[in-house]
Amino acid sequence: MPRRYAVAGTGSRAQSYIRAILIEHPEEAELVALLDPNPGRLAFHQAKLAELGGPELPQYGADDLERMVKERSVDRVVVTSPDYTHASVVSRLLRAGADVIVEKPLTIDAAGTRQIVDAMNESGKSVVVTFNYRYSPRNSALRQVIQDGEIGQVTSVEFQWVLDTRHGADYFRRWHREKKNSGGLLIHKASHHFDLVNWWIASQPTRVFASGGLSFYGSENAAARGMGERPARGTIDGSANDPWMLDLRTDDTNRQLYYEAEKYDGYLRDQDVFAPGITIEDNMSVIAEYANGARLSYSLNAHSPWEGYRVSVNGTLGRAELEVVERAAVVDDQIDPSYPSDRVIAGDVRTNGERLVLQKHWATAVEVEIPRGEGGHGGGDKLLYDDLFVGAGNDPLGRAADVHDGVRAVAVGIAANHSLATGQPVVVADLDLGGWTTA
Numbered sequence: 001m002p003r004r005y006a007v008a009g010t011g012s013r014a015q016s017y018i019r020a021i022l023i024e025h026p027e028e029a030e031l032v033a034l035l036d037p038n039p040g041r042l043a044f045h046q047a048k049l050a051e052l053g054g055p056e057l058p059q060y061g062a063d064d065l066e067r068m069v070k071e072r073s074v075d076r077v078v079v080t081s082p083d084y085t086h087a088s089v090v091s092r093l094l095r096a097g098a099d100v101i102v103e104k105p106l107t108i109d110a111a112g113t114r115q116i117v118d119a120m121n122e123s124g125k126s127v128v129v130t131f132n133y134r135y136s137p138r139n140s141a142l143r144q145v146i147q148d149g150e151i152g153q154v155t156s157v158e159f160q161w162v163l164d165t166r167h168g169a170d171y172f173r174r175w176h177r178e179k180k181n182s183g184g185l186l187i188h189k190a191s192h193h194f195d196l197v198n199w200w201i202a203s204q205p206t207r208v209f210a211s212g213g214l215s216f217y218g219s220e221n222a223a224a225r226g227m228g229e230r231p232a233r234g235t236i237d238g239s240a241n242d243p244w245m246l247d248l249r250t251d252d253t254n255r256q257l258y259y260e261a262e263k264y265d266g267y268l269r270d271q272d273v274f275a276p277g278i279t280i281e282d283n284m285s286v287i288a289e290y291a292n293g294a295r296l297s298y299s300l301n302a303h304s305p306w307e308g309y310r311v312s313v314n315g316t317l318g319r320a321e322l323e324v325v326e327r328a329a330v331v332d333d334q335i336d337p338s339y340p341s342d343r344v345i346a347g348d349v350r351t352n353g354e355r356l357v358l359q360k361h362w363a364t365a366v367e368v369e370i371p372r373g374e375g376g377h378g379g380g381d382k383l384l385y386d387d388l389f390v391g392a393g394n395d396p397l398g399r400a401a402d403v404h405d406g407v408r409a410v411a412v413g414i415a416a417n418h419s420l421a422t423g424q425p426v427v428v429a430d431l432d433l434g435g436w437t438t439a
Helices: 014-024 039-051 062-071 083-096 110-123 137-147 190-201 219-224 252-259 376-389 403-422
Strands: 003-008 029-035 076-079 099-103 127-130 154-164 205-213 283-290 295-304 307-315 318-327 353-360 366-368
Touching (some): 003 014, 003 062, 014 039, 014 376, 029 062, 083 099, 127 403, 137 190, 137 318, 154 190, 190 295, 190 307, 283 403
Parallel strands (some): 099 127, 154 295
Antiparallel strands (some): 307 318
8 A cells, every 4th residue: 555645845846756656656655635835836736736647635734734644644744845944844744643755954953953853753753855966876876986995995075066157046036045044055055965975985074164155146246246226026028138037927837836826925936136135155165074084175156157066085095086067058048049058069168967087096097987877867866766655775875865864964064054153163063963963
């Protein structure tokens, strides 16, 4: 008999889980309810369910978590609500008797980790965190190289991540732009990256120092660069020559999920990235020490002209280097119509792609093959959903992530935020994260 699932939080991220349950795993999972405080978004997903041949589902509001679990006999809830709600939503669901699958990050601060851990201890229920980057073949290949001892004992990791002016800018339009909602990009985005490091080197962070600030986005930076008066929200019609503005009406999903749903809760998905009110950083650097003696040097930039990452892992026997270009350029069609924004022209200096190189001491470099699968993220999405809905099998790479991994991932960001505030290094054990970072 399939387990009974509900989805709590019906923004854009919920779509992939609903499809995975309904289309890919109908024998293991049955979707029985949707929950969201916004009736417009609930209606959108119900319409999409109907298009996929799915059932008419009961819909619940934010105050109905416990009633939903009881009335629908829910076994497990997928939580895709905003980050600042995770601690409350997850802990309430656990105490109501449901297991939880939660999107990263687990939560945004130390109080949230303690709240979730306390609820787990009291309820005996489980929490799984969806770190889909672990399942991407390129990241799994790097884990395999390290796990096989190819570079010996890990001594240090150099990790650079750049978000481009399409993806990176988007965090400064949405609820993420306020640190009280997202914990900043060191929590919301970088928890993915810190989890990869924790997993790659099979260790946990012990001490963190960070530096960062809002250097590009925001009204003060725009004024300092002489950008002048910004267009008013709602006046962009697709012909205005301003690539920074987002018109939700030009995309059916954005229009229905957000633009037409504003009247229910006032949430604005398309704020100006150069408007006042941004309290998160757009440039960050982190130094972290690990229990196994390794050190991490990490940087994140949210206004790059290209998107991707470079990671180098140094060890006693050599070095492994992974370079990934996810989008080689962001070119607005209105500015340069000869360069379509959805593809890369052959012969460009920078092109989309990935490469993993291993070089041992006293030897020439060799390229490590990255296996490819079918589906999103090079086949990684299918592997993730199989683990979530079928169950993690005998995986030698240990890709399935539990609450321990979720806490360890946000531990770096929480410590980094403390370091930003104080200018001092932070010992992770001093944060009182619920006792799970050393379990």
